[in-house]
Amino acid sequence: MLSWFRKRTDSEVTLDTALWREATAPWLFMRGVSDADNERLRGLCGQFIARKHFSGTHDLEVTDRMQVEIAAQACILVLELGFEWYEGWSDVIVYPSQFAPEREEMDEDGVVHLTNDPMAGEAWLGGPVILSYEDVAMTGDEKARVAGYNVVIHEFAHKLDMRNGDPNGFPPLHPGMSPRDWKRFLGYAYDDFCRKVDDAELRFDDDDGDALAALPIDAYAAVSAGEFFAVTSEAFFETPELLEPSYPDLYEQLRLFYRQDPLARLSARRPGR
Ligand SMILES: [Zn+2]
Numbered sequence: 001m002l003s004w005f006r007k008r009t010d011s012e013v014t015l016d017t018a019l020w021r022e023a024t025a026p027w028l029f030m031r032g033v034s035d036a037d038n039e040r041l042r043g044l045c046g047q048f049i050a051r052k053h054f055s056g057t058h059d060l061e062v063t064d065r066m067q068v069e070i071a072a073q074a075c076i077l078v079l080e081l082g083f084e085w086y087e088g089w090s091d092v093i094v095y096p097s098q099f100a101p102e103r104e105e106m107d108e109d110g111v112v113h114l115t116n117d118p119m120a121g122e123a124w125l126g127g128p129v130i131l132s133y134e135d136v137a138m139t140g141d142e143k144a145r146v147a148g149y150n151v152v153i154h155e156f157a158h159k160l161d162m163r164n165g166d167p168n169g170f171p172p173l174h175p176g177m178s179p180r181d182w183k184r185f186l187g188y189a190y191d192d193f194c195r196k197v198d199d200a201e202l203r204f205d206d207d208d209g210d211a212l213a214a215l216p217i218d219a220y221a222a223v224s225a226g227e228f229f230a231v232t233s234e235a236f237f238e239t240p241e242l243l244e245p246s247y248p249d250l251y252e253q254l255r256l257f258y259r260q261d262p263l264a265r266l267s268a269r270r271p272g273r
Contacts, residue, residue: 056095125165147242
């Protein structure tokens with residue numbers, strides 16, 4: 001197999017320019033990314049691929065291209081934060097499609113149930129990131145794409161959130177950011193969104209789910225504050241034009257955290273980019 005990678009050092013590989021552009025061009029989050037930022041992202045991906053260990057399950061071969069696809073989507077989150085945000089763990093495990101691990105879960109009454117819900121991805125505290133490749137590929141496929149859905153960004157947002165413990169929607173903030181504002185604005189947006197999801201679910205029988213489909217982000221965000229942070233991170237990068245008008249204060253907090261402004265990139269973008 002022709003390799004995309006030229007090993008530069010033990011800590012970085014260089015990715016072929018033409019193939020890099022081909023692999024990353026279809027993604028919504030690449031819209032308006034400048035040439036200089038594109039180069040920096042490519043460099044970060046080179047570090048990611050050199051330092052993380054990819055493995056496939058069920059005989060899946062994680063090809064060079066698949067590694068680039070996963071690394072690029074993961075690295076857009078840390079473009080302005082630095083690779084060190086992904087240090088302390090090493091494995092990326094790729095399933096061909098969704099997986100259904102058997103788990104014991106305790107309900108509100110303390111009763112333990114065995115569950116095996118299908119999952120598109122999972123991030124472990126101090127451990128691997130696990131992804132369904134079918135879902136990873138969906139993001140890059142214009143026909144299959146659900147706007148804003150990005151399992152890689154989702155799981156790696158959990159990884160950032162886990163820099164200070166269990167994922168609770170409160171990652172370590174930068175100096176100068178106000179934890180009070182973060183809590184307040186994410187809290188307002190989360191409460192408002194949960195109400196909208198409840199309303200949409202109540203109307204489900206009458207409108208065939210139209211109200212749910214019209215929500216600015218995936219209804220899954222209502223599950224917990226941790227999921228809300230991961231899903232709004234997907235929307236921040238993939239569909240900022242939907243997220244910002246709905247929750248401008250939340251968008252601003254994410255802009256301060258990620259140190260990027262994907263909406264401004266969209267407005268500044270040249271035709272055809
Ligand atoms: Zn999640």
